[in-house]
Amino acid sequence: MGHFVVGSSPIIGHLAPLLPVATELRRRGHRVQVLTGSRFSERVTAAGLEHVSLPQECDFDAQDLDAAFPERTTKKGVSKLRFDIDNLFANSMPHQYRAVQNLLAPGTVDAILVDSAFCGVLPLALQPKAQRPAVYTAGVVPMYVASRDTPPIGLGLQPMAHPVGRVRDAVLNALVRKVLFAPCHRVFADRLREAAGVELPVYFMNGSLLTDAILQLTCESFEFPRHDLPPGVVSFVGPILPSPPETFEPPSWWADLDGRKPVVLVTQGTIDNNDFSRLIVPALQALADADVVTVATTGGKALPSSVPTNARVAEFIPYAHLLPKVDVMITNGGYGGIHFALTHGVPMVVGGDSEGNQDSAALVSWSGTGINLRNGSPKPAAIRKAVDKVLTDPSYRNRAQVLQRELAGLSAVTTIADRMESAMRERVSS
Structure with missing residues (x-):
């Protein structure tokens, strides 16, 4: 031993x-x-x-x-x-x-x-x-x-x-x-x-x-x-990513993610999530009139304000269950979250400027798997522009899928x- x-x-x-x-x-x-x-x-x-x-x-x-x-x-x-x-x-x-x-x-x-x-x-x-x-x-x-x-x-x-x-x-x-x-x-x-x-x-x-x-x-x-x-x-x-829980009780709106509309996930991770006005709130505002379903995960905390009609909010959903339904992930650049997205071939929009997330964002941009907003508190207009580009330009998803296959090996x-x-x-x- x-x-x-x-x-x-x-x-x-x-x-x-x-x-x-x-x-x-x-x-x-x-x-x-x-x-x-x-x-x-x-x-x-x-x-x-x-x-x-x-x-x-x-x-x-x-x-x-x-x-x-x-x-x-x-x-x-x-x-x-x-x-x-x-x-x-x-x-x-x-x-x-x-x-x-x-x-x-x-x-x-x-x-x-x-x-x-x-x-x-x-x-x-x-x-x-x-x-x-x-x-x-x-x-x-x-x-x-x-x-x-x-x-x-x-x-x-x-x-x-x-x-x-x-x-x-x-x-x-x-x-x-x-x-x-x-x-x-x-x-x-x-x-x-x-x-x-x-x-x-x-x-x-x-x-x-x-x-x-x-x-x-x-x-x-x-x-x-x-x-x-x-x-x-x-x-x-x-990467080493956590296994999904043995049981999963989907939220009441889970079927909304299986329709014709693209699904956009937004998260601020587990550390820099004390102020949702930095990323989650502007992302919800940016996509309020978009033809998408926006899912916000809050890391165990409650949003301080109401959400648009096309948004769905949960404190936590296992990524292993959620990401297969996601078309774009908006993230503040946590290394683990980024690799969860990549292992599912999901392209990203990254807005991070603390805890080293600015360097994760640079890697996403450099690898071609998403867009770096270069700001930890981006404006709704910048988020909307980036999400629209990732949804309409297949190169980001294609590149994310290339890394997905590499990671799988x-x-x-x-x-x-x-x-x-x-x-x-x-x-x-x-």
């Missing part, structure tokens, strides 16, 4: 994709400890896994970041992104590392899997491989690895193939490293020294390259090419579990 540790930031969108891997390892007879937020204890133990709470200093509530970090309410744009990088991730590093060390103390751990924002393994990854278990990063968000082939991550831009674009990207990368995100790099370096007394050998955005592999939860066609990465460090293993849970068992065998043999 092996012993594995799965570490996740206290963010449900980061933890949820890792739990099926942990469950699969447990099914194979191994011991699995899940190090994550205290709020997820019941969810972890219900899966038959051992829950270990993160230290209080880094156990924030991602559902209400402004309450956890009041100063965050005064930040906007790049300033807000820098604040999140420092306070949600860099400052968590020493505390997460301390928790990881406690789990490693018995000397029985064979491999560790963490989400791409769990910085507490960086001090461990810098140790000689012979003196530590294997450390793998699960890419639960767009790949935050800087490259000369891409514009700076975090700005929601996409590569430009022509020479002028490469010059633009080179200039922007230099500006971001030396000016915009230079303070974040210094904070990361300070926290690493505090945690382990070592220097940060790479640009902070490339920290996941220090682990033994990045197992990106998508297909290769949905990521920007990066030709300057070390060979073999990145594997595209496909991948099996992330099996691939990652096999990789961790292989690390266990290598550790035993050595």
Whole structure:
């Protein structure tokens, strides 16, 4: 029997994709400890896994970041992104590392899997491989690895193939490293020294390259090419999406989705859904007189206002049941939601500008699977124009279906579990 540790930031969108891997390892007879937020204890133990709470200093509530970090309410744009990088991730590093060390103390751990924002393994990854278990990063968000082939991550831009674009990207990368995100790099370096007394050998955005592999939860066609990465460090293993519930009670209006009218789904995901005036309300307004049926899912919350006659609202509908009926999904860019759409060949309209969603939106546009509104609070007119274009231009659905077939050929849970068992065998043999 092996012993594995799965570490996740206290963010449900980061933890949820890792739990099926942990469950699969447990099914194979191994011991699995899940190090994550205290709020997820019941969810972890219900899966038959051992829950270990993160230290209080880094156990924030991602559902209400402004309450956890009041100063965050005064930040906007790049300033807000820098604040999140420092306070949600860099400052968590020493505390997460301390928790990881406690789990490693018995000397029985064979491999560790963490989400791409769990910085507490960086001090461990810098140790000689012979003196530590294997450390793998699960890419639960767009790949935050800087490259000369891409514009700076975090700005929601996409590569430009022509020479002028490469010059633009080179200039922007230099500006971001030396000016915009230079303070974040210094904070990361300070926290690493505090945690382990070592220097940060790479640009902070490339920290996941220090682990033994990045197992990106998508297909290769949905990521920007990066030709300057070390060979073999990145594997595209496909998404890990939750299974539908065993029972499903459809809403009373379910038959309305089987008519001649296109179905448009709008959602703000699970984190940035405190203010429906950002996306759901303007989307309902935009499509109020359109010949469509609009479905809004609110993530367990109630809409504050009335809805148009062509709209249907539910707090939650399993995507596995809903998406086969959907023609276009309007989303704020959550990585999991986007991949749910792609696995069903559904094109998208994306309006996201926080929690990294701006980069997901750029990937949707770059991959040809939808339209990037380039705004987290788009106007109804912009939403209507984009939805009309996606509904009338078949290239978006065709491209989404190409990625659907590519994703169908991948099996992330099996691939990652096999990789961790292989690390266990290598550790035993050595």
